[in-house]
Amino acid sequence: MSTLAIVNVPVATLWTAPGKARELDAEALTNPQTLNKWLEKLPKPERLDLCDGNRIQSQVLYGEYVLIDEEQDGWAKVCVVHQKSDKDDRGYPGYIPVAQLQEATVQTSERYVIVTAPRAQLWQHGKPTIVVSFNTMLPYVVEDDKHFTVETPHGLQQILKAQSTVTASNAVGNPGTMAQAVQHGLAFLDLPYLWGGMSSYGYDCSGFTYQMARSVGILMSRDADEQAKEGKEVNHLDRSEWQVGDVVFFSDEPGVKPVRHVAFYFGDGQILHSHSTGLPVEILALEGSKLDKEVCAVRRF
Missing domain, CATH: 2.30.30.40 (SH3 Domains)
Incomplete structure (x- = not known):
């Protein structure tokens, strides 16, 4: 068990x-x-x-x-x-x-505090303890003018309101749009790619789309190939139909080989993504890039 x-x-x-x-x-x-x-x-x-x-x-x-x-x-x-x-x-x-x-025991809190800054400091008894990542979610206890008090694995701690907000779930942030998810992603421009990464210390491509979507109340699957089966299908051949926040998938041979990469559509023919090892989170013009001919699917959430 x-x-x-x-x-x-x-x-x-x-x-x-x-x-x-x-x-x-x-x-x-x-x-x-x-x-x-x-x-x-x-x-x-x-x-x-x-x-x-x-x-x-x-x-x-x-x-x-x-x-x-x-x-x-x-x-x-x-x-x-x-x-x-x-x-x-x-x-x-x-x-x-x-x-x-x-x-642990299952939390029954009706409110949670979610980190909205790239990273946030926790305090205990007025002293700084650990720094936590964007999208960290902890049960809400009480608040004052500047801080939320939250329940953590190390007991009650405080976090600045300027770096966090209240949500009703311990799984996702407050409901929003994928266009807002893209705006959240801009905070991580130039952050180096990390294979398997799911935090503001480094994201991989699907970890980036997962966490930005999660910040606006949308819980996607963890891996790109499974994300490509979710949401609503958008014509990937007609880019005039794409909207900011649509999720774009890539394959070495579209229609033949599996999904290998995922990005957000940023608008104006550009994508926002965590690229690959040795490269950072970036905005990339699709036209003329290697990815230009590898688009295999677009999904809307």
Whole structure:
């Protein structure tokens, strides 16, 4: 029987298997966590190996739920509750260090606080504690003029109202439009791509579309090929029909090979996306680019 647990570090990486973590990944496995030090140690070849070596599946934010199926040698086999996947109908499967999880009970709060800034500081007893990512969602407790008090894996903490807002769900932000999701995405321009990334420390292509959509109340599947089956179909051959916020999918051979990339339509023939390893979140003119002839689907949410 599975056990409900909660992530107790700013960003927990979901590994394909325990043996996939390398010695240089040590800072990503600890608690307390030094995520920036890990990323600083990952030049392009080592970042490419996260994908080519099938090392990372996804990431999970502070305070999010996972189901633990088993624990062995300091690792937990889990499913991520709010990341939809065809791989497991309970949520995206993978492995997280046990040290980055703690047992949890189902929250019954009617209000949650969602981080709207790229990153936000938490405080406890007037002292700064940890920095959390965009879209981190924590149960609302009370508020004053400047702060929300939230329930966290480390007890009651405070967050600035200037960096957050109240929502009714612990799965998604307040309802909005995908055009607004695109506007949220602009805050991450020039952020380096990270395979499996789901946080403001780095996104992969589908992690970027997933989190921006999630910020406006839309819960997509985690992976691009599954996102391409959701929403409403738009004629991908007639770009005059595309609207800002439509989700555009790409394949090496449209109609033959599977989806390999996803982006938002930004308007005026341009896309907003987290490109690939070695490249950042950017706005790209489709015409004349490699992606121009690889459009295989467009969906509207």
